[in-house]
Amino acid sequence: MARGVLYPRVETSLNAGVDPAIVVDGLVKRYSGQEVVAGLSLTVQRGEVFALLGPNGAGKTTTVEILEGYRPADAGAVHVLGLNPRREARALKQRIGVVLQQGGIYPQATPQEMLSLFARFYAHPARVDELLELAGLAQVARTRFRRLSGGQQRRLALALALVGNPDLVFLDEPTSGMDPQGRQLTWQVVSQLRERGVTVLLTTHYMEEAQRLADHIAIIDHGRLLAFGTPRELLRGTSDTTVVRLRLPHALPPEQLRALSLVHTVRELDEGDYQLEVENPAAALAELTAWLRDHQVVLDDLRVGQVTLEDVFLQLTGRDLRE
Amino acid sequence: MTDVHTLPRALTAQVGMELRLTLRRGESLLITLAVPVLLLVFFSSLSIVRFPGSDSSPVGYLLPGMLALAVISNGMVSVGIATAYERYYGVLKLLGSSPLPRAGLIVAKVVSVIVLEVIQLLLLLLVAAVFYGWRPGGSLIEAVVALLVGTASFTGLGLAMAGGIRAEITLAGANGLYLLFLLLGNAVLPLDHLPGVLQAVARVLPATPLTDALRSAMTGGTLASGFGSSIVEEAIWGAVLILLAALTFKWE
Incomplete structure (x- = not known):
């Protein structure tokens, strides 16, 4: 099939014959002529937590948006859960959850309403009351979004990404702007997701977050891969x-x-x-x-x-x- | 496999959310619901303007104009401003990464506009019938066609503004255009009361063919003539505005 043609190397290098969750090969994206992603290649295995680490403007968000099917790539190939994010967007969107870097929620809607709305979008939704509990939002389930604290707002964004019981979750700077308590809770949720076999791709510019959560880390800057490995491997070269x-x-x-x-x-x-x-x-x-x-x-x-x-x-x- | 089951569910849920949020926006409800009713009451009760065919009551002339205003305010003002802020808050972007199709969001918005219009039309007809002795006349089918074409045009205009320009400018622009259409759209003031230059301006605005078509439909052509030409003109506006919306719309 098309995938075999595009990714012969990947097909042979797989462990236990399981397709990777994400394959990025020579990805290029330009904004007004400037390359913000410049030939990026990486592979995310199923069930792992993968961190894209880099400063602001490194191309992290653009890469994630292409993987979500939100933006087309200018060159290179991208496969997510074995699907083409643009051509097979419908099938893909049922299986992924997304936390945007900021915003995304009606200011006048309540957590209960938002989660119930999104639950209707998915074939196999999670239970809204369980998600409210998980995200620590049960007490404010009927409070309008704009009246929630910053940490509560981010937690609702995280809960929305989980409504569809996704196989893969994209977290774009999930803890930026969070209080320490919210950060702890997010880290807990990410660990729980990994235990359940959910693949997590997160972008962050917090080292501690990447070091603590990620199985693999890709350090990128100017849209290029600078280093890749487990946290331990990345440190070993310099130990x-x-x-x-x-x-x-x-x-x-x-x-x-x-x-x-x-x-x-x-x-x-x-x-x-x-x-x-x-x-x-x-x-x-x-x-x-x-x-x-x-x-x-x-x-x-x-x-x-x-x-x-x-x-x-x-x-x-x-x-x-x-x- | 799953789309077959989730799409209708997703659409009804989105329509429910659109309606709920619209009803929560007090300032928007004031413009969409209250202004046309108040104008109807005001001009029907006081004879400030001499309306054509108003031997007994001006309501026959005014009511079609108020229905047109209801369509304009729901489609352009309410949808335009709400959508512009949804874009600003990133709501459109998050919905874009959810399984709700982009076309599904537009459909949900149009359905919620139609639901609100029906409520508003019933309110206006009730006020007109109970207080000013208005009785149905003309062609129901023509009136419905005019309302639908008008809804398409002005919802298209609202979405074009929301998708193409900043939220603050959409807010100001939609309210400004509403006032313009109110004054120069043949909704309240008969066009021949206006100076020549303004009449010429009014003739090319998309509100005028809508009010003309509705007035012709509801009065059997006695207070305005040429339903056919008005509806064609409005349909051209609709096509242009929807195309404009499709070309300019951005999800973030």
Whole structure:
């Protein structure tokens, strides 16, 4: 069939002969001539939580919208649950759930009304009262959307994505603008979905979220895949280096720090805020602090730790995730 | 396999939601429901304007104009503004990723407009009959055709505005056009009361053929003539406006 022709490599590389949930191959999308997705390829296996990680403007949302069938691709091929998102949109929409980055709900409607409405759209809907319970919205089931707190609004958006008992859920920045409590609840729901075998594709610019939830992470920027792997794999490549974060009250030419023998790289994150990669941390710290003492540099903050995904991202893109 | 069962269910649920939300918008109800009734009462009770054929009561002349206003306000003002804000709030986008087909959403909007129009027409006819002695006349079929063609035209105009321009501008624009159609649409003021230039403007507006067609249909051609030419003119407007809506409509 068409799928075999388009994805010969994928068909042979599958584990247990199960089709992947999502296959993206050489995806390109241009907005007014500019490529926001520039030849992206990735595969999401069934039942896993997959995080698309990248800063704002990396092409995450556009990619997700193409996968949902909301936008056509300019080039490349996309298969979602074995379906073409544009040509087989009807069949696909019965099987996916979507959380938009923001909005999507009538301000004058209540959670009860919204969930009941969406339940009518699907062949095998979940029970509305159970979803209200799951999302912690039972108490406000009859409160109009615009009167809900920001966290409650986002939770309703999440519940709406689950009404159809989907096989695949797209979560576009699901916890941005959420209170800590809402974030915990969302993470719980994502874990529950994984336990039920639902595939989850989430976009985020929170490292902690990706590291905690995802089975696989794709780091993208400027519409390109920069790195891919499990959280552990992404960290492994760098695990022999230690990161030192140094904050000084006054800025200092980074070359002076770079001149230290045990310091590999110096990155100035902000004025007086440096991130150093070092080897042999004990010796490097001795060298560093001795130098600071000799030059009478006041020290505001000094932290030593293993590389985090945040550092990996910084290495790959040269910029901070939250820019 | 599942579409066969879910589509009718999805449509009725969406119509229910559209109606419920419309009834919740007090300011919109004021324009759509109250204004035509108040105008009917006002001009039927006070003889400020001398209406054609109003030997006994001006209601025979006024009522078709008020029915046209009801169609314009439901189709253009109510649907236009609501849809514009639904686009602004991302509602259209989320619905676009749900199994409700895009055409299904439009159908649901049209059905809910027709339901509200029927309620409003009954209210207007009741007021006209009970308080001003209006009695049915003319051709029911012609009147229904005129109402349907008018509904298509003005719902198309509302959707074209909602899909093509910003919500705030749609809000202002729809209300502005409503006032324009009220004054220059041959709904309240007979066109020959207007200065020549305004008459020329009024003749090319999409409201005028609707009021003419309705007036001709409901009076058996005595207060306005040429149902045929008016309805053709209105149908052309309808085709143009629906095409415009289809071309400009954006879901986000």
